[in-house]
Each structure stands twice: as C-alpha cells, then as structure tokens.
Amino acid sequence: MAKYRIAWLPGDGIGVEVMAATRIVLDRLDFAAEYVHGDIGWEFWRTEGDAFPARTIELLKSVDAALFGAITSKPAKAAEAELLPELRGKGVQYRSPIVRMRQLFDLWNCLRPIKAYPGNPLNYKEGIDLVVFRENTEDLYAGVEFSPVPQAVSATLAATSKNFAPFAGLGADEYAVSCKINTRRGSERIVRAAFEFAQQNGRKKVTVVHKANVVRATDGMFLEIAREVAQGYPGIQQDEANIDAMTMWLLKNPFNYDVLVAPNLYGDIISDLCAQMVGGLGFGCSGNIGDNLAVFEPTHGSAPKYAGQNKVNPIATILAAKMMLEWLGEKPRAAALEAATAAVIAEGRVRTYDMGGSATTRQMAEAIAARL
Numbered sequence: 001m002a003k004y005r006i007a008w009l010p011g012d013g014i015g016v017e018v019m020a021a022t023r024i025v026l027d028r029l030d031f032a033a034e035y036v037h038g039d040i041g042w043e044f045w046r047t048e049g050d051a052f053p054a055r056t057i058e059l060l061k062s063v064d065a066a067l068f069g070a071i072t073s074k075p076a077k078a079a080e081a082e083l084l085p086e087l088r089g090k091g092v093q094y095r096s097p098i099v100r101m102r103q104l105f106d107l108w109n110c111l112r113p114i115k116a117y118p119g120n121p122l123n124y125k126e127g128i129d130l131v132v133f134r135e136n137t138e139d140l141y142a143g144v145e146f147s148p149v150p151q152a153v154s155a156t157l158a159a160t161s162k163n164f165a166p167f168a169g170l171g172a173d174e175y176a177v178s179c180k181i182n183t184r185r186g187s188e189r190i191v192r193a194a195f196e197f198a199q200q201n202g203r204k205k206v207t208v209v210h211k212a213n214v215v216r217a218t219d220g221m222f223l224e225i226a227r228e229v230a231q232g233y234p235g236i237q238q239d240e241a242n243i244d245a246m247t248m249w250l251l252k253n254p255f256n257y258d259v260l261v262a263p264n265l266y267g268d269i270i271s272d273l274c275a276q277m278v279g280g281l282g283f284g285c286s287g288n289i290g291d292n293l294a295v296f297e298p299t300h301g302s303a304p305k306y307a308g309q310n311k312v313n314p315i316a317t318i319l320a321a322k323m324m325l326e327w328l329g330e331k332p333r334a335a336a337l338e339a340a341t342a343a344v345i346a347e348g349r350v351r352t353y354d355m356g357g358s359a360t361t362r363q364m365a366e367a368i369a370a371r372l
C-alpha cells in the first residue's frame with residue numbers, strides 16, 4: 001500500500017515532458033507513492049472557463065503533497081478570445097491557477113534553494129549556495145487591484161492620503177491601482193521560517209530584503225518585524241538590504257549572502273536572479289509550502305516554443321521532486337536523488353541544449369535514474 005498520495009499536475013507545454021521525466025527518476029527511487037493526476041492549465045480555461053477546476057481543488061485537499069509542471073498564462077483579452085464561443089461574455093475571468101492555489105491553500109512560504117552544482121557549465125560562479133524565502137500570498141500579489149478605479153476607492157484615497165492629491169483629478173480610466181498588502185502575521189511567519197531554517201541547517205546569516213526607505217508602511221513593518229524576530233536567534237547574523245542594491249550586490253559578491261528573506265515581489269525578483277546564477281530556468285526549483293499542504297514545482301513556465309520536442313532540461317523539476325521528498329521526511333531518498341543529479345552534472349556527458357549538449361529531456365532523466 002502506498003505511503004503517500006501525491007497530486008500529479010503536469011499542466012501545459014513542457015510541464016508535461018519534465019513531469020514525465022521526473023517520474024522515471026521517482027520510480028527508480030522506489031518511493032511508495034500513489035500519483036493522482038489533476039487537471040490544471042490553459043486547456044481547462046479554454047474549454048471550461050476555469051484553469052484550476054473545482055475537482056483539482058478537491059484533489060489537493062486529499063493529498064500529502066503535489067508536484068506541478070508548468071502552465072500557460074495569457075493577458076485578460078487573449079484569454080477571453082481563446083475561450084470556447086459558448087463561454088464568452090459569461091463573466092468568467094482568467095486568474096493564474098498557481099497564484100490562486102497559493103492563496104486558497106495558504107501556501108505562504110515560497111522556498112527556493114539556489115545551488116551551483118559543481119561542473120555545471122552555466123554556473124555564474126562555482127560554490128554559490130543560497131536559500132531564498134519569499135512570502136507567497138500577500139504583497140502586490142494580493143490581487144486587490146482597480147482598473148478602472150471606482151469612485152469609492154478614489155474618494156477614500158483622496159480623503160485619507162495627502163500624497164494622493166496629484167491623482168485625485170484623474171478619470172477612472174486614466175490610472176490604475178494595485179494594492180500592496182502585507183500583514184504582521186504573514187511577515188512574521190516568513191521571517192521566522194528563514195531564521196529557523198538557518199538555525200537548523202548551520203547557516204550563518206539571514207538577509208532581509210526590502211525597500212523600507214521609500215515603501216514605508218508595508219516594508220517598514222516587514223523590516224521592524226524582522227528585527228524583532230532576529231532577536232530570538234542570537235547565533236544568526238541579521239543583515240538588511242534594499243531590493244535595488246541587493247540585485248547589484250548579489251551579482252558582485254554572491255558569497256556574502258546565505259539565507260535571504262523578502263516580501264512577495266522582491267522575493268520573486270531575487271529568486272529569478274539567483275536562479276540565473278546557478279544555471280537558469282532549467283535548474284530553478286521551488287516549494288510552495290503551507291501548514292497542511294506543499295506544492296513543488298520548477299520555476300519555469302510552459303515554454304511553448306519547445307513544447308513537444310523532448311528537449312528541455314528536467315533538472316529543475318527533478319530538484320523540485322527532491323524538495324518534495326525532503327518535506328515528506330524522506331531524507332535519504334532526497335539526498336540520493338540530489339547526489340545522482342549532481343553526479344550527472346559533474347560528469348558532463350549528458351547535457352541538455354541549455355547546457356550546451358544534445359541530450360533529450362528523457363535521456364537526462366534516465367542518466368540520473370541510472371545513478372540511483
């Protein structure tokens with residue numbers, strides 16, 4: 001009998017291929033799991049008006065964890081235009097299923113390990129080993145947005161903020177408002193998760209990424225909470241950096257950093273920058289972790305131009321599966337999977353196109369499986 005029930009969400013485009021490749025590796029690990037397929041992505045938007053159907057939401061309520069490939073997302077007008085004719089004009093609106101999933105299941109911690117595996121020709125520098133903690137449900141991604149801006153919103157802003165004066169005379173269509181909403185609870189738990197991780201894993205320093213000098217209310221609160229939390233971890237150095245300076249310093253001195261923690265948008269930015277320093281999208285893996293569910297995924301999208309070609313690098317998804325094993329408490333299997341992946345990278349015989357080779361998606365997975 002399977003020990004774990006795993007939601008298997010391939011999604012669109014190359015998501016399907018990298019997930020099939022990852023299954024080759026997981027099957028070799030003799031991991032006692034039942035994989036249950038879930039529908040998600042563009043096809044379900046087009047044909048049902050919902051990229052994240054209710055049956056998939058129900059599935060996620062019944063599993064121990066989920067592995068997710070990638071989805072295609074398009075702007076509102078393109079999304080409406082691709083709906084089946086009978087669904088058009090019915091008021092259905094496209095929203096990214098991954099953002100919905102994070103909010104619906106309160107997957108508040110976006111964890112992104114950034115490791116330069118020795119011998120990867122795409123490493124910016126050998127030896128980079130960072131971990132990013134990105135708040136995952138709040139901030140500018142809260143989805144509280146106005147375009148056009150309703151009169152009630154503009155009237156409230158005019159009455160409550162003198163800085164709104166330059167915008168107060170604009171027509172509803174002449175500007176747009178996206179709210180950056182951060183809570184004390186959301187900020188506290190992501191910062192604490194970063195410090196806890198540092199403490200448990202022998203890491204020396206946590207850098208809090210912010211823009212509190214300008215974005216005073218939300219980032220000011222985030223920074224203040226981070227300083228309070230840091231007091232409880234006297235053995236860990238607490239460091240602070242503005243997001244703009246951070247992008248520069250990360251490139252200049254990546255070895256000055258260790259664990260990074262940030263509100264949602266800044267975390268999104270630095271984790272892509274960090275991923276590029278250790279091989280790019282073919283290597284970027286992430287976990288969306290909540291108290292009751294965790295969904296692991298590569299950070300790349302559906303890459304339509306490579307879909308169906310069995311060409312892209314499955315390592316990002318294989319490393320996401322390794323994170324899933326760790327989260328489930330399957331530490332020896334996770335370590336074996338990471339070691340096998342690192343060995344194939346170091347050996348350099350099997351390389352996908354992004355690494356300068358010609359191996360297929362499947363061949364890369366088979367090479368890693370052969371090392372297990």
Ligand SMILES: NC(=O)c1ccc[n+]([C@@H]2O[C@H](COP(=O)([O-])OP(=O)(O)OC[C@H]3O[C@@H](n4cnc5c(N)ncnc54)[C@H](O)[C@@H]3O)[C@@H](O)[C@H]2O)c1
Pocket residue numbers: 018069070071072073074098281282297298299300301302303304305306312313314316354
């Ligand atoms: N989490 C997600 O599912 C997610 C993330 C980003 C983008 N998207 C969506 O994916 C679609 C395509 O977006 P995009 O083309 O801007 O981004 P993308 O991440 O899909 O791909 C961009 C480029 O990166 C490279 N790449 C991506 N994955 C790779 C891999 N595994 N191995 C080697 N190279 C790889 C390819 O050159 C590809 O053309 C869009 O609809 C977008 O909205 C989804």
